[in-house]
Amino acid sequence: LRGRALDLGSLPSPYAAFAIRSRFPIFTRPETAEPLRTAHFMVSNACPYRCNFCSESAQLSNGLKRFKDDAIGTAVQRVCEYLSYGAESLFFDDSVFWSGRYRDIGNFCDELSRIRRTPPDALDPRYRQFLADEDDVERLRGLQWGAQLTVDTLVALHSADASADILRKMKEAGCTYVYIGIESMSTQVMDHIHKNLRREEGKPWREKVREAASLVKEQGLQLGTSVLFGLDGETRASIDETIHEVGRLIDDELIDLASPNILTYHPATPVTRAHGMHDRLDYHSPRIDNRKPYIYFEEAFPDVVSVLLTEDDIWHIHHETQHRWGGARNDAAPVAVEAGS
Template sequence: MATHAMEKVYSGNGTVRLHRAGDVTDPDAFRERRRTRRKRLTEYLADGRAETRYFPVLSVLAPVMTQSEGEITYPGDPMCLYTALSLAVHRAVADAGPLADAEHYTDLAPEWTRFPSKKYRLSAGDDGYRAYGTAPNTDRTVFDPRVWDDTARDLWVRLLREVRPRVVLISAVSPAHRYALQIAELAKREVPEAFVILGGRHVDETTTATPDGQALLLKPSSPLAVMQEGKVPRVVDAVISGEAYHAVDLLMRALALATDLDRTWVDRDQVLPCLQGLLAEEGPGAGSSLVVLAAGDALDAVPLRGGALDLATLPSPYQAFAIRSRFPIFTHPETGDVLRTAHFMVSNACPYRCNFCSESAQLSNGLKRFKDDAIGTAVQRVCEYLGYGAESLFFDDSVFWSGRYRDIGDFCEELSRIRSTPPTELDARYRRFLTHEDDIERLHGLQWGAQLTVDTLVALHSAEESHAILRKMKEAGCSYVYIGIESMSTQVMTHIHKNLRRDERKPWREKVREAAALVKAHGLQLGTSVLFGLDGENRSSIDETIHEVGRLIDDKLIDLASPNILTYHPATPVTRAHGMQDRLDYHSPRIDNRKPYIYFEEAFPDVVSVLLTEDDIWHIHHETQHRWGGARNDAAPVPVEAGTE
């Protein structure tokens, strides 16, 4: 079943074949293949030649290069991985059981057969580790090491030898990319026939197709580029970029159909025909994504362009996985115990256009939100997470409800309403998740936090409007607000898109103080992020920022201040502006990971701002430690051991 392809040669070594989604020369042959396989598998199961129709699969979140003990924003649950897997896992679990009843995984299927029980969810630890065991639930199929060290390597190797996965799915941001490649390399060493898929934000930023789908665009740090150019071993069989929900499901089903029924390993020659056959029958699903299959020197790229994506139509990320994260910012009022914290998003990108940020909607196929009945769906999901054992929530949206006060207000009013409603009178859509008395107690004691911006609080709305919305947030259980200060220097903030509606009579630092005062007036804790190394930065602006943030801490307007160093991401405008687009190395197995870089998340030499010297970074570390004191979010990180890079 050959597909028509247009050959394109990219800037690396090798040939790229661009395929039109669903372009199959003989669709009847594909349908016959499916019928024949299903009949054969039914016979195998009936006479005992096959013990099961499920094949083992492992999913991995590649950790970033350092681990900060006590970091409030990390470690957290691997939501990028959970979200990407949500649809595929949901459909696989729905098809578990009699083969005759399966609708999506219609013969062999990944070993995603049952969701975690409530007892399992409530007993899950917060260290990321879990045992695969026999007949695993969906949560047990995830490897989440949190830090890549000798212990994690040994555990990964042991897991590979125990499970012998047919498919390994890995998600990685750019600072974790080199570790993702090492994870893949170990998978290939221990299980040579395993089919390895790589996705996540690094792939999203480095591997795309042109809008017309006629060319594949690979940045120099793309995993495909560095493999084709021989800079790293060819340890990845496919990458998925973009809005990958339906793409992951389609590729997993194609791999199931391409798996030899006798050997139960993926036949790589059949993956593309099976993928195209499914696309011809069903279409690509909602969203815009890209699947690229890597086979030797050739890359087979299939751009998938479906309709507009409504995030509310997707299964919730925690349906298949336990909530393990615990944020020290949320504690039990009586015992002081840190609460089990679920991550929550109602949008997938940031409406701002800051040139240093990879979360901008400009880099994410546009801003996608909950659409139809957004408020009711969001509150229903809150109840779902409470039923899974969540005691607190953190809204990971870059800006809570995209900064729209009407939506924030409506959400808080509905959440407040159900918190005050007797359990027996709750709407059925909420009550079905709150099945035990403990669930109701978690609803009444719920704490949550969200991210806002200075402009959302003081530039885009009046003080009266902001007071009203913060009051509603507090009444609905909000106890924590997080804002990005970035810098307190006017010469830096003139370059940043966050500083909207500039007024020479009110410099940025005064707007920050006003926003902080608004939040604290309602008794909410305030966390802040500061970013050094932006355009306009010098030693004077660094000292100005450290001093002004220190004044806010002295005045008890900030509870937490997190110092960060600008690091370059492959697709951000600042990377191009600073001439770093061809110089980023996210793949070499060894890096010079040393102090002072290890004191800052994601920072290591050669990817930090060219405007900062190493002496500047030492200065930032020492001065923020001294000036900000206990408000600095900085427990000492555990450095990577020598020789383990």
């Protein structure tokens, strides 16, 4: 992407033009378990990490754009705006919540907690303008939200005490769900990507994943995870190692949701060029045959998935994760819709 740097807070809210229609089943009404109407929210447009497979890196988006002037107040004001449009829950789609900066996360959570406790007539006018009636105020009081963090943020870049404190603040502000990218539980795979920072002798990546998951669960938060197959170093043995180790975390009730994904090539990412796919990507041709087993994974279809995986490997991943992870597995298969519905 090319263009001048922008303050995301100066741009119009997307939901000023588009209705909030999503219902994210991780957020539910306590009395009925009905999924809540969920707004998606970003306070930054890119990721500070440089994973070679990912198109969200700041390196590919001309820098990291985020809320600048009075970032905390602007973000909380936008929360109130989304509540006024009928949002009952929020998911922060930033690759890493507030770019992983604990001071910003803490300040945001403190301010959100404060206004949730404040009588409506005592609120700052910039918040009160969006909380015009009792329904809006009730949605603020009962707000549920979730955000994405990383294993490194939780256990490598901060102490366990600092991470526990920030997760506690998130929960007090209404957070119920944290999502992290595990990617792989195999050392031979993780050695090839820009994660597993500050590696410690004798402490493999899978132990850091377990430590991060434990921190989240100790605060009573739900934990969702993303697992990615087909990275450099992947073999059938590393696939089975990852499936088994993630299964152990599920058995130990440290993971509530595990999403298996197949590496999909995106333009300009290092892995796309390294695998010789930079001039062979075709996402739009009508000849594309999206079929099983590809439909069981988000974004995966023939000709744009990892060249390191055969179709038999993909079937194997589908069947084994379905069997080993059970109800914790997130299935991306499309739901059939009857004509006229």
